[in-house]
Amino acid sequence: MQPPTLRDVANAAGVHTATASRALNPESRNLVNPDTARRVLRAAQALGYRPNPIARGLKTAKSGTVGLVIPDLTNPLFPPIVRGIEDVLAPAGYSTLIVNTDNQPDREKSQIASLRSRQAEGLIIATALLDHPLLRELHDQRVPMVLVNRRTEDLGVGSVAADDAMGVGLAVKHLADLGHRRLLHLAGPQTTSTGVDRLLAFREAVRRYDLDADPARIVVCDSWTEEAGAVALRSALDAGLDITAVVAGNDLIALGCYDVFAERNIACPTDISVVGFNGMPFLDKLRPPLTTVAVPHHALGQEAARMLLDAITSPDRPPRSVLLPPSLTVRGSTTAPHP
Missing domain, CATH: 3.40.50.2300 (Response regulator)
Known part of the structure; x- marks a missing residue:
């Protein structure tokens, strides 16, 4: 079976091939009506379309990669977040580089330096502390980034977390x-x-x-x-x-x-x-x-990825903080108190 083409995406979204191409490229997405861009991205995701990052990189000098900074890869809450991030970034032509910090500041610093040396175009960070000098430094350097599952104090960075x-x-x-x-x-x-x-x-x-x-x-x-x-x-x-x-x-x-x-x-x-x-x-x-x-961890990852794409393409846009509603799953560990 042949992989889906850009034309397939354009047909599914009901747009011209050139419009689909612009919508899938973060560098030109701002030239497309936002509703149309979202329709194209949804169509690409549904078809499993994957742009060629090497070809795009030769044209744009962009790496097509995003860094994801995780505090503890053994924590089971992170895989669905990662999946949500990749489900949004992949149709937009981005690969995700995942690093683990083990909650150690020195390791976090070296891992983020490594991501930046690989020309990662932005960062999604799940390690944020309330007081986090490294994130402040990155913010001052205008590195596109979004916080997921955490936030910091007095730092103008987009974040998405549960309520x-x-x-x-x-x-x-x-x-x-x-x-x-x-x-x-x-x-x-x-x-x-x-x-x-x-x-x-x-x-x-x-x-x-x-x-x-x-x-x-x-x-x-x-x-x-x-x-x-x-x-x-x-x-x-x-x-x-x-x-x-x-x-x-x-x-x-x-x-x-x-x-x-x-x-x-x-x-x-x-x-x-x-x-x-x-x-x-x-x-x-x-x-x-x-x-x-x-x-809703998968949704957290999806929203974080969308916010990062916005931060990459529109760096002067004011950052947003999003809270997603949780729900209670009642099982056998709770009952009325013993008289």
Whole structure:
């Protein structure tokens, strides 16, 4: 079977071949009506059309590559984000170079330097801290970039993330409706926007539903990992905190709770209910299956890629911050508190 051609894309979108060519080329997309450009990109994606980046590069001196900076490739939330990014970038003629930083600033700096030496035309960054000097430096150098799943403070860079306040509110409301009043929040690192926003949202939701607001029932984890979640829950239990449910900062922290439940013969959800955040794959295979706030990761990646294409083609356009709505997936890890 022959691969789809530019003419096939043009026919599917109902436009002239030259219009399709301009719409698929980030350098000339601004010459096409935005609705028409989106129609052409959708047609290219549906047909599986792939422009030839080598041929285009010879004409434009552009690399046709975008750098994607990930903090931890072993975290299962990132593959659907990557897939969403590639589903948008590939029809536009871009390849994605993925680097992993292991949450280490020196490694991040060297990896981004490597991407720039390869002439990456823009960056999608999932490693942003609230205070991030390297990103500020890149911004000052007018490097096109978009933040995904994170944001920074006082930096004019586009970002796309889940609506953390809405998601935590869904989790707390679910537990409150079941009858829980003493909730423990295992918060993510407070150096990240997600950690800060989810903690603030937890405090607000506890007030909104008139639950017990003991500040001791907030324990901050030092990383977004299973091990950190286990350490935090052990410290809360060792301190004698009276809790009936846990709102975990993310699904990996919630998995750490499962480890502690097994160690201490705590029945979940009979003794303690737990809610995660992110909607990672395979959570339904746990025992009990994990109730979680599901984030539309594929859509996050798609929107981040669209925003980066805009930043590359229209560098003077004001950056946007987009929040996508999460949803609550109720499974077996939550029930009414034991009388």
